[in-house]
Amino acid sequence: MKLPTRFTSRLGLILLGLGLLTAFAFVVLRNGPLAATRVTLAQVEAQELRPAVFGIGTVEARHAYDLGPTFASRVLRVRVDVGDRVEAGQVLAEMDPVDLDQRLAAAESAYRRAAYAVDSAAAAANEAASRKALATANAERFEQLRQQGFVSQEAVEAKRHEAQAAGAAHAASQAGLAAAGQDAARLRAERAAVGEQRANSVLRSPVAGVVTARKAEPGSTVVAGQGVIRLVDPASLWVTTRIDQARAAGLKIGMPASIALRSRPQVPLAGRLARLELAGDSVTEERLVQVAFDALPADISLGELAEVTLALPHQPRALTLPNAAIQRQGGRVGVWQVSDGRVRFSPVATGAQTLDGRVQILRGLAQGDRVVIYSEKTLSEGERIKPVERLEGNGR
Amino acid sequence: MISLAGRDILHAWGKYVFTGLGLGLLIGVTLSMAGIYRGMVDDAKVLLRNSGADIWVVQKDTLGPYAEPSSLHDDIYRSLLGLPGVARAANATYLTMQVRRSDEDVRVMVVGITPGQPGEPGYLLAGRRLTRSHYEAIADIKAGLAQGEKVRIRRNDYTVVGLTRRMVSSSGDPMLFIPLKDAQAAQFLKDNEAIRNDRARTAANPALNRPGVPGLIEAIDASKTESRSVNAVLVQVAPGWPPAAVAENIRRWKYLQAYTVADMEDILVSKLISTSARQIGMFLVILAIVSAAIVSFIIYTMTLSKVREIAVLKLIGTRNRTIAGMILQQALGLGLIAFVVGKTVATLWAPHFPKYVLLEPGDAIRGFFAVMAICALASTLAIRTALKVDPAEAIGG
Numbered sequence: 001m002k003l004p005t006r007f008t009s010r011l012g013l014i015l016l017g018l019g020l021l022t023a024f025a026f027v028v029l030r031n032g033p034l035a036a037t038r039v040t041l042a043q044v045e046a047q048e049l050r051p052a053v054f055g056i057g058t059v060e061a062r063h064a065y066d067l068g069p070t071f072a073s074r075v076l077r078v079r080v081d082v083g084d085r086v087e088a089g090q091v092l093a094e095m096d097p098v099d100l101d102q103r104l105a106a107a108e109s110a111y112r113r114a115a116y117a118v119d120s121a122a123a124a125a126n127e128a129a130s131r132k133a134l135a136t137a138n139a140e141r142f143e144q145l146r147q148q149g150f151v152s153q154e155a156v157e158a159k160r161h162e163a164q165a166a167g168a169a170h171a172a173s174q175a176g177l178a179a180a181g182q183d184a185a186r187l188r189a190e191r192a193a194v195g196e197q198r199a200n201s202v203l204r205s206p207v208a209g210v211v212t213a214r215k216a217e218p219g220s221t222v223v224a225g226q227g228v229i230r231l232v233d234p235a236s237l238w239v240t241t242r243i244d245q246a247r248a249a250g251l252k253i254g255m256p257a258s259i260a261l262r263s264r265p266q267v268p269l270a271g272r273l274a275r276l277e278l279a280g281d282s283v284t285e286e287r288l289v290q291v292a293f294d295a296l297p298a299d300i301s302l303g304e305l306a307e308v309t310l311a312l313p314h315q316p317r318a319l320t321l322p323n324a325a326i327q328r329q330g331g332r333v334g335v336w337q338v339s340d341g342r343v344r345f346s347p348v349a350t351g352a353q354t355l356d357g358r359v360q361i362l363r364g365l366a367q368g369d370r371v372v373i374y375s376e377k378t379l380s381e382g383e384r385i386k387p388v389e390r391l392e393g394n395g396r
Numbered sequence: 397m398i399s400l401a402g403r404d405i406l407h408a409w410g411k412y413v414f415t416g417l418g419l420g421l422l423i424g425v426t427l428s429m430a431g432i433y434r435g436m437v438d439d440a441k442v443l444l445r446n447s448g449a450d451i452w453v454v455q456k457d458t459l460g461p462y463a464e465p466s467s468l469h470d471d472i473y474r475s476l477l478g479l480p481g482v483a484r485a486a487n488a489t490y491l492t493m494q495v496r497r498s499d500e501d502v503r504v505m506v507v508g509i510t511p512g513q514p515g516e517p518g519y520l521l522a523g524r525r526l527t528r529s530h531y532e533a534i535a536d537i538k539a540g541l542a543q544g545e546k547v548r549i550r551r552n553d554y555t556v557v558g559l560t561r562r563m564v565s566s567s568g569d570p571m572l573f574i575p576l577k578d579a580q581a582a583q584f585l586k587d588n589e590a591i592r593n594d595r596a597r598t599a600a601n602p603a604l605n606r607p608g609v610p611g612l613i614e615a616i617d618a619s620k621t622e623s624r625s626v627n628a629v630l631v632q633v634a635p636g637w638p639p640a641a642v643a644e645n646i647r648r649w650k651y652l653q654a655y656t657v658a659d660m661e662d663i664l665v666s667k668l669i670s671t672s673a674r675q676i677g678m679f680l681v682i683l684a685i686v687s688a689a690i691v692s693f694i695i696y697t698m699t700l701s702k703v704r705e706i707a708v709l710k711l712i713g714t715r716n717r718t719i720a721g722m723i724l725q726q727a728l729g730l731g732l733i734a735f736v737v738g739k740t741v742a743t744l745w746a747p748h749f750p751k752y753v754l755l756e757p758g759d760a761i762r763g764f765f766a767v768m769a770i771c772a773l774a775s776t777l778a779i780r781t782a783l784k785v786d787p788a789e790a791i792g793g
Contacts, residue, residue, distance in 0.1 A: 013409050016413060021736070023740045024739060027744065054528040056530050222610075223608050244529040246512075283624070307530070323527065327519075328448075353527060355527045356527070357557070374519070374520050375519045376519075376521065377561075378445075378519055379519070391521040391522060
């Protein structure tokens with residue numbers, strides 16, 4: 001029984017040694033400097049490319065109205081509240097007129113008085129006309145009596161003078177009447193001016209809209225130009241969107257857009273690019289565009305965050321690669337091409353990019369070329385690689 | 397000629413092999429410790445390598461952005477681009493924070509990058525690069541996030557679109573890359589309670605909420621929520637320009653601090669992680685000494701347990717050289733088994749450490765020679781004892 005034991009133990013030892021050596025060799029070859037870098041490969045494919053631009057925006061109103069008094073005043077009444085729908089011309093708020101009503105009454109009285117003064121001047125003018133007629137008739141009669149020799153020349157001249165004086169008095173009274181008329185017109189205008197001021201202390205809606213802010217309450221004092229009521233035209237809501245300047249090429253008015261509101265990200269709404277602002281934001285390096293809804297959703301709120309995706313013109317057939325394959329080496333853009341188990345950098349020119357990460361290859365590669373897409377570390381020229389199916393969740 | 401050592405091992409091979417395995421595990425632990433130390437230093441260096449920058453431009457008189465906070469205006473990169481020798485320059489923000497993943501927190505370093513510019517991860521394991529300017533993220537695989545998963549940073553949800561590896565902060569936290577503007581917002585955005593609280597405080601300040609100046613308080617509130625700062629500008633120099641000269645130019649004319657890769661390595665390795673690295677290093681030294689001592693003792697006691705057999709050998713007239721050779725061969729064999737086992741287990745369990753463990757081939761080779769040297773040294777002690785054995789012990793002494 002000695003031999004078999006010796007034999008078994010030797011075999012066991014050899015097997016153990018072999019096992020250990022295999023594990024060691026596996027470990028050295030897989031992890032040491034001898035190991036090839038594992039990568040996954042992709043082929044250059046010709047496919048339809050649907051590039052798009054993504055931006056973040058907020059729901060804003062195209063037309064918003066900030067209504068306030070044109071002079072410093074105290075708020076007397078605010079007739080509407082936030083959320084109220086208002087018609088054009090509807091009274092929204094009233095400012096305290098302070099003494100405007102009294103001034104209007106004073107102006108009214110002054111005007112009425114002036115109107116009476118016109119009446120009085122007209123009566124005086126009538127009297128002067130009557131006097132003038134009497135004096136003129138007397139003077140004519142005395143002229144005839146003089147020709148028949150009944151009165152002296154002196155008496156005739158006295159009568160002629162009386163007639164002339166009555167004429168002058170008549171002219172003066174006419175002028176007085178006209179002056180009184182002008183006075184009355186001036187006071188009427190003044191009364192109207194005070195009336196306008198009184199009307200101006202009432203804020204009326206210029207359009208039909210919805211009240212979005214009630215910024216002052218009765219009793220508070222506002223300065224000229226300060227808003228009391230803010231309203232918007234709810235039909236004019238759109239999304240003011242900020243697009244990164246680096247990706248803002250190719251935008252055109254009318255482009256279809258998909259708007260995902262923060263309140264319902266799963267239900268994107270259709271829209272169109274309605275305005276491209278000429279002036280961008282140079283501080284944030286963004287371009288501002290406005291995207292209008294095709295159909296305005298019912299319960300939308302101003303200031304809501306929205307994710308906007310603008311669809312650029314699609315290219316029916318283009319050479320594409322996943323954007324993870326694009327690398328940069330010494331200032332050149334390119335990809336790692338594979339030949340004989342080693343990689344070599346070949347520069348490419350890239351074009352449009354889609355949001356799901358495909359990049360158009362303009363030059364440098366042909367359809368079917370195999371390039372490295374994922375690698376477990378930074379590659380260098382001539383490095384040995386080992387293509388695998390996937391890297392994620394693959395140990396190491 | 398028969399191998400005396402081989403015969404002896406075969407005689408009690410179970411004991412021999414298990415001793416070797418035990419020693420191997422001990423050596424595995426020592427190698428892992430060396431790997432932990434190397435991994436720690438490598439974490440710091442990989443942070444620099446992977447950012448793809450030649451020069452870090454940070455706030456004047458700071459050691460930013462990793463070792464100290466640094467804050468720069470985000471339009472500084474434009475003026476840097478105009479300097480000679482600067483090929484590319486991009487803003488970057490770094491903030492270590494907890495991000496929310498469904499119902500648990502993940503500690504990551506959130507990095508704000510400009511897609512296509514220095515600072516973005518150089519290679520991916522899966523998924524794609526950032527294509528949208530908001531709300532997308534690329535995560536290091538160590539963060540445990542899957543592609544398509546959503547994480548919450550402050551008040552926004554980000555979709556993980558790509559995975560990468562070895563993108564860690566100097567303390568080993570996995571990185572999460574998000575678009576720069578989001579990162580700026582995340583860095584300075586307060587929670588809603590704090591914002592409302594701030595507004596109320598501003599409104600209560602009579603100097604800021606003056607009657608007769610409508611719009612003032614709104615303007616003040618708006619200016620508070622804006623963030624126009626970044627932590628660093630990463631600069632790549634044009635081919636042919638020495639980074640040190642370009643950095644000097646930036647320091648001199650832009651009144652900013654500029655660090656080259658060498659400066660940055662110095663800051664990270666010799667300042668930021670120096671204490672913890674020395675801590676690990678000290679432990680490594682002690683562990684190595686303890687391992688050496690244990691290996692020596694085991695070989696010594698193994699020899700002592702064979703005193704009777706050695707005495708028999710002496711009695712039958714075996715030469716001292718043969719006996720010494722047997723003990724040396726056994727010791728070296730034990731060392732070899734221990735090293736192979738140690739290296740294997742260290743490599744196998746290294747990926748399961750939460751932080752990176754870098755097993756350098758150089759360390760392994762040094763470890764091999766150290767193990768062999770210790771075994772040889774320990775065996776001389778055993779040989780001395782063996783040679784002093786009295787042959788008489790074989791017959792009962």
